[in-house]
Amino acid sequence: MSGIREVPEGLVAWERISAHSHIRGLGLEGLKAKFIDDGMVGQTEAREAAGIVTRLIREGKFAGRAILMAGPPGTGKTAIAVAIAKELGKDVPFVPIAASEVYSAEMKKTEFLTQALRKSIGVRIHEVRKIYEGIVKELSIQKEPHPYNPYMQVPVGAIMKLATKDESKKLTMDQSFAMQIVQQGIETGDIVQIDADGGRITKLGKSKQAIEEKKVDLTAIEVLDIPPGPVMKEKEFVYTLTLHQLDVMNSRSGGSIFSLLFSSGGGREIDAEVRKEVDNAVRDMVQSKKAEIIPGVAFIDECSMLDVESFAFLNRALEQDLCPIIIFATNRGITTIRGTDIKSPHGMPLDLLDRLLIINTRPYNAEEIRKILEIRAKAEKIEIEEEALNLLTKIGVETSLRHAVQLMAPAKIIAENENLKVITKTHVERVNFLFADIKRSVSYLHEYEKQFLV
Ligand SMILES: Nc1ncnc2c1ncn2[C@@H]1O[C@H](COP(=O)(O)OP(=O)(O)OP(=O)(O)O)[C@@H](O)[C@H]1O
Ligand SMILES: [Mg+2]
16 A cells, blocks of 8 residues: 555646656766756756755755745756656655646635645555455355345355464454455455455465366466465555545545545545644654654745735745645746735745745756757657757757747647658748747737737
């Protein structure tokens, strides 16, 4: 049950990530950035700074702190945040949100932010459970007529003799176990595991002997040795849940990990009382060494879209003890703080800015753009001619990296339409003519407006 992670919700999150599918990490050797590695190119200072942050996060020394990635559009701010997530590995929660999602109609702004922060904190829980494990030596299932349909028999209980190499035990089980046994087709010779407290029986495989005796088809079956030792043992289970998952579980009656896995769960506001209970329970578990807190990362992209209330809320949250690392990203310089008429660097209140470590990203040069385009082409399985790549690089230098990257997919469509596998210079010229970059689009509208004015 280990390694439950937040799944990015909905298509928006997916699209945001898919543009960065070529990124596998920060591409560092120790704390030094290699020019190209892990799908990353250039931007070395920012990557090295991100590497230091990653270490601090891993060592749990950075909780309640915040970082701001600031730089012009298309300079890899989101890419670097994605790389940090990859470096942190599976067990550390990474929750990307776009600031504009705060203004959803379904939830208060503070509730949305609270959920995002609580999704970003993992709790690794160690649980010792009683497990029965062994080979099924004898099995009898008691059946009774169905209460509404007497012609049908339903299982109501079971008696099982379970053995290891060293001992055997007879177990009586109730209806829920009997039904699981019938559903999984468990029979003598199978090796099973029973989680008595969790109420689950799992077929692990078949014993070697049984396979020889019954001549079963081996392709679909795990062949196992009969386990040694006692039939009943204590096993440690380790799994990671987020504070938000614990909130959701506790706000449902009879909630369990399974109710969490098999229902949609999202989109509801959670009672403050429930959160308090969860926090207290988690603190108790940490104190009695049954759990550890894993502070993860909440990545808030386009953060200049947040308003003054949201900033104040986050500022307060950073002072509380259960708070993840917050990474903000923006491409705005001096701009007004939303909800006020105060101008401020990056549109953020000064008291919050004061707490941040700022990482700047800078525009790319031609060599870097070319390399990134090559990597993106590979990721999107696009073949591209030398000359076409040269032209795309030139377009990237003159407009933006993002624009050049985005022209590749339409160019591929034109090539395919001509039954060609490779994108040529003419294809790139064509899409560059059909699709405007921002500057061209603005100057076009400007011209158009002038025609109306005179
Ligand atoms: N150093 C890099 N190495 C490899 N790929 C990169 C690098 N920088 C950016 N990219 C890729 O270029 C594209 C644009 O970069 P990204 O979206 O990270 O820019 P951004 O700084 O977040 O821009 P914005 O301000 O518009 O959000 C993405 O597909 C990204 O993965
Ligand atoms: Mg971005």
